[in-house]
Amino acid sequence: MSLSFSYRHLYYFWVVGKEGGISRAAARLDMAVQTVSTQVRELERSLGYELLKPAGRGLVLTEAGVAAMQQAEQIFSLGEHLPAFVRDAVSAPSMRLSVGISNGLPKLVVRSLMQPVMDEPHLRLLCREGEISELLADLALHRLDLLLTDRTAPPNVNVKVYSHSLGASPLAWYASPELAAVARRGFPQSLAKVPVILPTPRVAVRAPLDQWFEKQGVRPRVAGEFDDSALLKTFGASGMGVFPAAEMVHDELVTRYAVKRVGPCQGVNEQFFAIGSEKKVQHPLVQRILNVRMALSCPLPAVAATRP
Numbered sequence: 001m002s003l004s005f006s007y008r009h010l011y012y013f014w015v016v017g018k019e020g021g022i023s024r025a026a027a028r029l030d031m032a033v034q035t036v037s038t039q040v041r042e043l044e045r046s047l048g049y050e051l052l053k054p055a056g057r058g059l060v061l062t063e064a065g066v067a068a069m070q071q072a073e074q075i076f077s078l079g080e081h082l083p084a085f086v087r088d089a090v091s092a093p094s095m096r097l098s099v100g101i102s103n104g105l106p107k108l109v110v111r112s113l114m115q116p117v118m119d120e121p122h123l124r125l126l127c128r129e130g131e132i133s134e135l136l137a138d139l140a141l142h143r144l145d146l147l148l149t150d151r152t153a154p155p156n157v158n159v160k161v162y163s164h165s166l167g168a169s170p171l172a173w174y175a176s177p178e179l180a181a182v183a184r185r186g187f188p189q190s191l192a193k194v195p196v197i198l199p200t201p202r203v204a205v206r207a208p209l210d211q212w213f214e215k216q217g218v219r220p221r222v223a224g225e226f227d228d229s230a231l232l233k234t235f236g237a238s239g240m241g242v243f244p245a246a247e248m249v250h251d252e253l254v255t256r257y258a259v260k261r262v263g264p265c266q267g268v269n270e271q272f273f274a275i276g277s278e279k280k281v282q283h284p285l286v287q288r289i290l291n292v293r294m295a296l297s298c299p300l301p302a303v304a305a306t307r308p
Contacts, residue, residue, distance in 0.1 A: 009043035014072040094124040100135035102149035104203035106229040108249040116288040147275040150204040166272040169248035171265040176239040180260035187263040195223035195241035
């Protein structure tokens with residue numbers, strides 16, 4: 001492979017960008033300031049663009065510099081993980097599975113979705129939770145094998161990805177035993193009189209919940225909103241308010257959190273999706289997860305969503 005630039009020059013530029021200046025980069029690299037400056041100028045010459053420009057007493061990235069820094073960040077971030085990948089490859093046999101989990105996806109549901117791979121004797125599971133945009137970036141860089149989320153991939157992503165439906169579950173309302181006893185009287189109109197806690201509008205199921213309230217003619221007393229479903233359940237179990245949860249995990253929910261079911265959230269379903277970077281899935285553990293989507297309470301057909 002022939003390149004018009006040196007990776008060594010790119011690395012020095014990356015360190016300059018990370019450290020915020022040539023002097024600090026030189027100190028980190030244990031090199032002379034002039035040497036680092038020369039290496040960066042060599043990179044600029046080979047690329048044909050100025051990457052740094054004076055700003056006050058320091059330097060800032062130009063537009064070309066920002067673009068180069070983004071690429072360098074991906075390249076050297078992957079390089080930092082190389083020793084671990086090599087070590088894992090020669091260690092004891094294992095089936096590695098890296099899964100991203102979007103913030104709003106209920107953790108009890110995640111456990112159910114991943115049940116098909118949990119009996120793998122050599123499983124080495126890595127789970128990372130975060131915003132879907134961050135997880136899609138990791139998926140594109142092959143840091144993740146699969147992304148579990150409550151929605152399909154957004155249409156404006158910069159990489160081609162495929163969304164597979166894993167099914168859906170009806171929602172119901174739950175609360176601590178004391179609050180549930182009160183909320184059951186005159187349900188669902190009672191939800192205007194007792195505190196209610198909800199997922200934030202960033203969670204996919206929030207819009208259908210708001211529509212359900214409007215249809216019931218109920219203006220809820222919202223006591224709290226949570227991005228994280230586990231936090232929502234924890235605060236709900238403490239008595240903070242009545243909260244929605246997927247009925248597919250009813251048994252585990254009432255056992256773990258000691259809550260009671262108040263009533264159904266009729267017509268509102270929480271959907272679950274797996275997003276991958278391959279049209280034809282090769283990873284055997286990912287295949288297992290996708291092949292059992294019909295086991296969920298309200299299965300949906302597989303959906304492929306790609307960026308044109």
